[in-house]
Amino acid sequence: MESDQQQEQAATAAPQSTATSQQSPAQPEPTSNSTGATQQTEPASAGSSTQAQRPATAPASPPLPTRHTPQAPGPRAARFQKVLDDSLKHTLGKVTWDNFASCYPTIADRAPATLKAAQRQMVDRLTMLCKKEFDSILTSRNVVNKLNELEGLVSEAELRRDEAGLPDQNNIPTPYVHLSSVATGCYTNPKNRPHLLPASDILAAHLQPHLVASQSQLNARLQTTQSHNARLWADIQQQRAELSSLTGLLEKLVKDLEEAGGMLDDAGVQTEIAKETREVESEMMMDTS
Structure with a gap:
């Protein structure tokens, strides 16, 4: 009886070992990690590898409806x-x-x-x-x-x-204040909110930086022109001084000439010169005749 039971067990164990030997190439070998525990890696099928390569994307949300125009x-x-x-x-x-x-x-x-x-x-x-x-x-x-x-x-x-x-008057939101509005004095009073200011003040606030730059340029040009005018005025003053000195010299010369003419009249030199001139003319006329 025992021999018959052993033969039946051997017969049943033979096909099981054959099946395990046929499946062993497809199964991976167990690997051990650093802790010494044995881990068995499962083979990845072709479908799972393809799914791993494709990134998982969330479904796109439907677009918002366009505004009716x-x-x-x-x-x-x-x-x-x-x-x-x-x-x-x-x-x-x-x-x-x-x-x-x-x-x-x-x-x-x-x-x-x-x-x-x-x-x-x-x-x-x-x-x-x-x-x-x-x-x-x-x-x-x-x-x-x-x-x-x-x-x-x-x-x-x-x-x-x-x-x-x-809105509640006690909880009015503070709007954005531009620096140019502060520079022009549009926001000196806390009650003067920029959205409550007239258009002229808002325009002046926006034009303030451009006006400041233009004013600085004009001031520089004005200083240059003033210095140039100062140099020209100095030249004019010098020329006027030279002109006055020349005028004084001419007046002195004229005065000297007038005095010399008066002295000649007093001495009778003009009469003698006229007499000598007439004599020379008469002699020249006689020679030519």
Whole structure:
């Protein structure tokens, strides 16, 4: 009985050992870490390696809905178009019959009907070309849609302001204050908030840095001009002194000449010189005869 049981156990153990020997090449060998514990690494299949190579990305969120913008011109776009039309009409209104006839007086006298027709055709042609150019610019720059978007933003801001109501006077937020507003004295009083100041003060606050730079440049130029004028004034003073000295010298010479002439008159030298001159002339006349 014991021999029969041992044969049955050997028969059952043989296929198990064969199966383990066939599976052993596919199984990895156990590895030991630094602590001495045995770890068995599992083989990575082809599918798992491919999944490891692909990065795990989160699904993209759906895009936000775009703001609806009406295609028809709103109040601002209509006003802008009206301003363009009025400007064009005012400009071409200068091409009147009187102005046109003054440029061509001869044709206006001989063929006024032809000149009037040319004037109307010119005005109509310029109107058509200008409107066409305006329309192309409005289309290329997308002016109507942008003005409509501005209209929507303004209405939305007004709606939010009405929904929020008036803020508490004790908890008014302090807005950003530019240094130029402090320099111009626009923010000396804490009650003078920049958003409550008039437009002139805000404009002066923004122009203050540019005005300061321009004033420094002008001061430098003024100092240069003043120094140049000082040098010129010194030269003028020196020339005036030289001129006065020369004038005094000339007056002295004239005085000396007058005194010398008076002395000659007193001594009768002029009479003797005149007598000698007449004698010489008479002798020359006798010699020539």
